[in-house]
Amino acid sequence: MQTAQRTTAEFIEALASGQPTPGGGGAAALTGSQAAALVSMVINFTVGKKKYADVEEEMRGYLAQSEALRVALLAAVDDDAAAFDAVAATYGMPKETDVEKAARTAALQAALKHAAAVPFDVAEKCLAIIKLTAPVGAKGNSNVVSDAATALYLAFAALKSALVNVNINLKFIKDEQFVGEWAAKVGNLLAETEAGYATAKRAIEAALEVAL
DSSP: OOGGGSOHHHHHHHHHSSSSSSOHHHHHHHHHHHHHHHHHHHHHTTTTOGGGGGGHHHHHHHHHHHHHHHHHHHHHHHHHHHHHHHHHHHTTSOOSSHHHHHHHHHHHHHHHHHHHHHHHHHHHHHHHHHHHHHHHHHHSOGGGHHHHHHHHHHHHHHHHHHHHHHHHHHHTOOOHHHHHHHHHHHHHHHHHHHHHHHHHHHHHHHHHTSOO
């Protein structure tokens, strides 16, 4: 059953079960989707209000972004499960002959590369959410800015969780050039995340007049 068709209780039960999927990667993607939804919530409490008329057009632009991220991250829960299943499937391939062993190894390596790319995409989308929380938290409806703060924390946690899965897969990839390039991408993303998180935190604290 696809994630979008499950109730919250069904997903949590599946997450707690002895099955490998959904797992941490799926939980990260779903958490990111929830963060995006909270950004949308703040915006929806802002647009249409006379008090915030001067930022309405800007907020509608942010809403298009947050909604696209919400939908994409929800879909990524299933993408993550599919990527894990593809890796697991290679272990069932025959390995009696040298040809079979080579084919199995090649299939495994390709699946691992894809399994690293999926959570990295989740992390990139979570960074986009973090960046959105700064202007939305600073300019959005003051009654719900605390929800922008929650979105920031959830997106940050989801991003860090997704990168755990990137790094786990890189560990088993034999292509040193690929590993080096993706390790650099992870490092760059983390640096950008730290800067974006700090900026958003300051903006939301200023709006809330409460230390986070």
